[in-house]
Amino acid sequence: MxxxxxxxxxxxxxxxxxxxxxxxxxxxxxxxxxxxxxxxxxxxxxxxxxxxxxxxxxxxxxxxxxxxxxGPDIGGPCGPYRQSERVAIYLEHAKSLVASGAAYYCTCTAERLEGVRKAQDAAKLSPRYDRRCRDLPASEVQKQIDAGAKWVIRMKVPAEGECRFRDVVRGEVVFAWDQIDDQVLLKSDGWPTYHLANVVDDRLMGITHVIRAEEWISSTPKHIRLYEAFGWTPPVWCHVxxxxxxxxxxxxxxxxxxxxxxxxxxxxxxxxxxxxxxxxxxxxxxxxxxxxxxxxxxxxxxxxxxxxxxxxxxxxxxxxxxxxxxxLSPDELATRLGPFGAAGHDAATVRRIVPLIQDRLRVLSDWTELTAFFFGDLAAPDPALLAGKKQTPAQVRDLLSRARPVLAAAEWTDAALEASLREVAAAAGVKPGDLFMPLRVAVTGRTNTPPLTATLEVLGRDRSLARVDAALACLA
RNA sequence: GCCCCCAUCGUCUAGUCUGGCCUAGGACACAGGCUUUUCAAGUCUGCGACACGGGUUCAAAUCCCGUUGGGGGUACCA
Structure with a gap:
């Protein structure tokens, strides 16, 4: 099978x-x-x-x-796959259950049901249908229906005994039948409830394993009862x-x-x-x-x-x-970033930025925040941020002034920029980081970014120099 | 309330069926180190659990019972 x-x-x-x-x-x-x-x-x-x-x-x-x-959109041999298009099937099956004595018409109103529930609650009993229409002569119920009463079809659950079934992930599960309600199968609008539609469809669609959420475990006895009543073999149950x-x-x-x-x-x-x-x-x-x-x-x-x-x-x-x-390959990542803001920018530039942020992306929508400084203008840098905690504005000003002509003349590649800037730091007698950080803030406006020189390379000489000048102006 | 399901580190889990190889393994997170121009990424180390109580057995995380805890269900919703 x-x-x-x-x-x-x-x-x-x-x-x-x-x-x-x-x-x-x-x-x-x-x-x-x-x-x-x-x-x-x-x-x-x-x-x-x-x-x-x-x-x-x-x-x-x-x-x-x-x-x-x-499925509903692609069809298949057991369609339709949308239950609203199968209402006649459920009606027919519900009626067959009434005919075989496994279900019955019920004319109880919502108000009466509510009253029953209240009384049960007061008496500390489990809320359940009191089976009035099940116990009434069928002719009596029929008379009410003929007189225009609204009706539903309820399943007849065994009064005693127990329902045992094997669940693939839980082993044997046992319910006492007296815990199970006479569930409505067909609503007063003629449409089925989940329980009926589900069982009928699973059978008609040849479902062999019902793999569904755990919340269904307590209604499984109802479903098993339905399979029995129809004379069908139940599927394998598996509640995840x-x-x-x-x-x-x-x-x-x-x-x-x-x-x-x-x-x-x-x-x-x-x-x-x-x-x-x-x-x-x-x-x-x-x-x-x-x-x-x-x-x-x-x-x-x-x-x-x-x-x-x-x-x-x-x-x-x-x-x-x-x-x-x-x-992901950088090209693939660039493509996936498209809908997240990357599509609005020059493709070649995006492609150059991608390797710089690939390790820094948590989700694709981080793109905008991570790359904003590559696009458009930068707000005037914050002097406090430029100087950081360990340096004075004057020191930073000196460092940036030394870097400025080097940047103006350097070969504009990641490796060459790194070498040149390290020389500037050495000549000034500071650690590379002491120069890189203020320069990073000047050029990107933030303290955490992709590696500085790779960032500069993508940013380009003109914009980089302009941002260094703006920073210098702030520090004056 | 009643019924059913579940129970290993904070989280996801291996091990449970077929008891010994488990002084309980891995991953995420967290802490620290390394790397380093920042942040990431990478890497190393650390922290950290068999819910509790009874039984069965030479031996229990593993089997049984109970307790506790958590979850779900209890509709003319699915």
Whole structure:
């Protein structure tokens, strides 16, 4: 049997990092087994679902390279892959469950349900549907429906016994049936709930392994009951841990960036992002931490996924991003910097700057801050910054005055400039740094920059001299 | 409240299934050194954990039970 897995996000809000995380494991498992990875859009919540969100899911998963073999936008043999286009299928299946006695119509109103819940709460009982319509004669419920009452279809959960299932990452899990609610399967608007749509689609789409987030573990008995009621064999269950905030609660946008758009806009490289996500719960043999999809396809197994919920650590992501940033060729890096501000400048200049900042970039969006002094005009330098803590303005003025004619005459290359400036420092009887730092501040306006002489080379003689003159003027 | 899941350095983890090779290994972060014209990058060293209590066993991070802690679920949301 060929492995078929899926990721089934709901298109509400920004594309979520958790979606990418689950997609990664699913997709890798498919590739590892020569199977298929599908993308299914679960838009049965008519209030919250929207087309824009769906579009962003497509874009962000593609950005990460987490592409699918079948999906709403590319089709496939089991379509449609958007649940809103499959409503008739769910209705039909819900009715078949009623016909076979596994489900029943319920006409209870929201108000009555609310009252039941309150009473249960007061009596310190678990909030649950009291099964009134299940216990009523079917003819009685039918009479209400004929009279125009709104109805839903609920599943009939066994009154006693237990539901056992095997989860790949957790082993055997047991729930007592009396803990499980008679879940609504078909809402009063005729649309299915997650539970129904999910089970029906997984079956109709030939899903063999359900690899999904841990938050679904407590509704798995409902799903298993549905498979039984339909007479279907359930898939293999595999609940992967939830990504966590620093305080270990389920990752949320209030406490941690969760939007894939944010990571893209910050300038995290997609390959670093995927590598980092892979590290959350999976580890390569030999402790290798920097690896690509091909390596993971070779070594991954759902049995190896850790059960504990990993804290999403931005610091380590930054480190990982640096690993990938430094591996890029300068040309490639220049290209990737395009959308982050580099595209607005002369390509040849950008290309010369790139090697100077490659080791200093944390994320691509650092580009602007790191390179601003290469472009446009510089504000008048701050005399205090020029002199630093160890030198007096007069000393700095002297040093810059000595450097000025040398810069005016030197061969304008990194190596020649360095040699000339070292001579100036020696002649003045100071350490190279005593000259380099004020010159750096004069020419860039800041104390930390790429190596000075390489920076000068790119900046050019005219602009460099003009900035030295401006500094000298400040010190006068 | 009830149900379920989880538990190795601050964080991600190896080791747990198949008990001895673990005075618990690696990575991030942190601290210090080296390198050095600054900042990075690189490199070296250091700091740092088997949640607790019982059992089983010649032997437990590894198996069992309990406690504690954390998380999730408890909707006509997914």
């Amino acid at each position: 060929t492995v078929r897995v899926r990721v089934a996000p709901s298109p509400t809000g920004d594309p979520h990092v958790g979606t990418a995380y689950v997609a990664l494991f699913n997709r890798t498992w498919a590739r590892r087994n020569g199977g298929q990875f599908l993308l299914r859009i679960e838009d049965t919540d008519r209030v919250r679902s929207n087309a824009e969100s769906e579009k962003m899911i497509f874009e962000s998963l593609r950005w990460l390279g987490l592409t699918w073999d079948e 841990p939830l990504l966590r905030n620093k305080d270990r609660s389920k990752i949320s946008k209030r406490k941690n960036p969760t939007s894939l758009n944010w990571y893209r806009d910050q300038g995290y490289l997609p390959e670093a992002m995927v590598n980092f996500l892979a590290l959350m719960g999976f580890s390569m043999p030999g402790g290798v931490e920097v690896f690509g999809p091909a390596d993971m396809d070779r070594e991954f197994s759902i049995e190896k996924i850790n059960a504990g919920g990993p804290v999403f650590d931005l610091q380590k992501l930054d480190w990982m991003n640096g690993q990938y940033l430094r591996k």
